[in-house]
Amino acid sequence: MTMRRKRSLYVCTIEKAHSLVNCLIEMNSLHSLGLVVVDELHMLGDGGSRGATLEMTLSKLKYLSGGTQIIGMSATLHNIADLCCFLSAELYTNSFRPVKLKEYVKVGDHLFEVNQGALSSEEKLSHIKMLSFPYKAEQKKMDPDQLMGLVTEVIPEHSCLVFCPTKKNCENVATNLCRLLPKEMRQVQLQARRALYTTLMHEGNGQVCPVLRYTIQYGVAYHHSGLTMDERKLIEEAYSAGTLCLLACTSTLAAGVNLPAKRVILRSPYIGNRLLTRSQYKQMVGRAGRAGLDTSGESILVTQAADREKVTTST
Secondary structure (H helix, E strand, O other): OOOOOOOOOOOOOHHHHHHHHHHHHHOOOOOOOOOOOOHHHHHHHOOOHHHHHHHHHHHHHHHHHHEEEEEEEEOOOOOHHHHHHHOOOOOOOOOOOOOOOOOOOOOOOOEEEEOOOOHHHHHOOOEEEEEOOOOOOOHHOOOOOOHHHHOOOOOOOOOOEOOOOOOHHHHHHHHHHHHHHOOOHHHHHHHHHHHHHHHHHOOOOOOOOHHHHHHHHOOOOEOOOOOHHHHHHHHHHHHOOOOOHHHHHHHHHHHHOOOOOOOEEOOEEEEOOEEOHHHHHHHHHHHOOOOOOEEEEEEEEEEEEHHHHHHHOOO
């Protein structure tokens, strides 16, 4: 009598997948692995251990398995030919996006639209207008990049994500924006925001970060790895429900949680002191536009004249 063979499905991290592949190699059972699907394949080029671990895993599958099918997926690959060669793969591409994305770059006080079909860097940015928000002298000093003007074009009716280069900058941006926002913002979703603050107090054993205590009343919060898992979940749920309309966040949000926005603002073309890669840029701006809720999404990269030439290679 032939016994039925059990088939297993594993959903795991890159590191765990590498461990499982090593175990199958030791058991001489790698041939039993029929299909491997790699989401976010662009992580293959990431610096540090994750990209190297993924490359080792795929190399072992390619050269030792003998028949395992590999399917890699990504929305932000830019060296597709190299990857096809490395994996001996066929390519399938689709440019469909359910919500149209308009990309802009703000250089000083000037707003440019990104022309993705440009043949040269000189044609990449098309001047749209000069920004002139009704700032008072003190407000201009507090917010030279006019972030408050950019976010109040969409909030509180729509949502907004502001990507910041560091965790500390997330908290500073959230605080400074609330100092500039009109006091009337505190009346929007008043009861829901009070309930969120009460829940955060409960989860924090009677304590809430002073920054969140101040910003939540305006519908603003920060999102980075300094939050506890419970705090992060509560803030994400409040943002999705519309209780919060703006998150100042680090780049990790772009690669993980699905929190789209009407407008995405990149506070700087840098993460820490490193210039954004094209993949990182596309991950962030890809959060703009909510399928089923918006007909279009917008992204604005804030930079200075000195970095304009560098930015054209990232966008």
